[in-house]
Amino acid sequence: MGIEIVGVNKSFGDFVALSDIDLSIPGGGLTALLGPSGGGKSTLLRIIAGLETADSGTIEIEGRDTTNVPAQRRNVGFVFQHYAAFKHMTVAKNVAFGLEIRKRPKAEIARRVAELLELVHLEQFAHRLPAQLSGGQRQRMALARALAIEPSVLLLDEPFGALDAKVRKELRDWLRRLHDGVHVTTVFVTHDQEEALEVADTIVVINDGRIEQVGTPDDLYDKPASDFVLGFLGPVTTLGDRLIRPHDIEISRVEQAAVVDGPITRWTRVGFEIRLEVTPIDTRYAPVQVSVTRTEAHALGLHPGDHVWLRPAVGAPSVVST
Numbered sequence: 576m577g578i579e580i581v582g583v584n585k586s587f588g589d590f591v592a593l594s595d596i597d598l599s600i601p602g603g604g605l606t607a608l609l610g611p612s613g614g615g616k617s618t619l620l621r622i623i624a625g626l627e628t629a630d631s632g633t634i635e636i637e638g639r640d641t642t643n644v645p646a647q648r649r650n651v652g653f654v655f656q657h658y659a660a661f662k663h664m665t666v667a668k669n670v671a672f673g674l675e676i677r678k679r680p681k682a683e684i685a686r687r688v689a690e691l692l693e694l695v696h697l698e699q700f701a702h703r704l705p706a707q708l709s710g711g712q713r714q715r716m717a718l719a720r721a722l723a724i725e726p727s728v729l730l731l732d733e734p735f736g737a738l739d740a741k742v743r744k745e746l747r748d749w750l751r752r753l754h755d756g757v758h759v760t761t762v763f764v765t766h767d768q769e770e771a772l773e774v775a776d777t778i779v780v781i782n783d784g785r786i787e788q789v790g791t792p793d794d795l796y797d798k799p800a801s802d803f804v805l806g807f808l809g810p811v812t813t814l815g816d817r818l819i820r821p822h823d824i825e826i827s828r829v830e831q832a833a834v835v836d837g838p839i840t841r842w843t844r845v846g847f848e849i850r851l852e853v854t855p856i857d858t859r860y861a862p863v864q865v866s867v868t869r870t871e872a873h874a875l876g877l878h879p880g881d882h883v884w885l886r887p888a889v890g891a892p893s894v895v896s897t
């Protein structure tokens with residue numbers, strides 16, 4: 576059933592943080608709220624959790640209207656970027672905490688904690704203190720703790736944001752696998768488009784307090800609804816009067832039907848990729864950035880200064896430049 580958000584607005588003083596948000600988050604899926612800093616992602620997540628109240632609108636979680644239900648009764652698990660663990664308690668005690676305050680039988684708690692620690696691959700760290708874990712291990716403990724109460728939804732606010740790139744990458748693969756095993760409706764906030772494209776089933780792009788687009792990673796990548804979405808998911812350039820990705824441009828050294836033509840005025844090698852700038856002879860148009868692999872450049876016989884003809888590759892997504 577998932578989460579139904581209808582007509583949510585939120586302002587802080589004069590500042591509009593969220594404007595008329597309507598959103599259905601599918602049950603059992605992994606949904607990313609993606610957008611630039613300050614766009615309103617965390618505010619929306621906190622409203623779903625009940626940590627913040629909307630000025631208007633309703634929130635339904637798994638078919639139950641929770642708009643006026645306090646956070647602790649919404650049955651949500653929440654993980655923040657900087658997880659506040661109980662420093663004096665062992666990892667196992669931290670994970671058990673939610674079950675202990677719910678006064679579950681001791682044997683059940685012990686069994687559940689063992690299961691959860693296995694799930695997050697921390698079995699051998701059960702008796703350590705949080706300070707004796709790495710950042711990535713601490714976030715995994717936070718997830719185990721959030722999952723302990725068997726929440727109907729799991730809400731993650733930049734859960735890997737404070738970790739270095741390599742650990743982030745490992746944890747995002749791990750989160751995907753964990754979710755494939757647990758299937759709890761999960762919503763996570765990220766400003767990293769690669770993280771969202773790689774991990775999520777559904778991506779909600781949020782900018783300036785509004786939803787720009789909702790779709791699968793393929794939908795967003797192949798059919799961006801706006802120049803903002805196209806630009807947010809990776810590098811873009813202008814080709815004539817359209818925005819397009821630099822690797823979606825077909826380049827030719829022989830004259831062909833083209834949007835623009837002109838000399839290669841810049842040539843930069845970055846690993847396997849060559850980034851070119853072509854300055855159109857038609858001065859109404861801006862220089863175009865084109866990306867080709869070294870193999871392609873070689874096959875096409877391209878060199879700095881060559882005159883080339885550019886057009887969009889067949890099926891390449893593009894939007895009118897505004």
Ligand SMILES: Nc1ncnc2c1ncn2[C@@H]1O[C@H](COP(=O)(O)OP(=O)(O)OP(=O)(O)O)[C@@H](O)[C@H]1O
Binds near residue numbers: 766
């Ligand atoms: N309690 C508050 N009081 C005043 N302004 C707030 C408050 N909480 C958030 N804001 C403002 O609302 C806007 C949206 O914040 P929010 O944290 O939701 O954005 P975000 O998209 O999650 O960005 P980030 O990735 O930087 O956290 C920001 O401009 C922020 O300054």
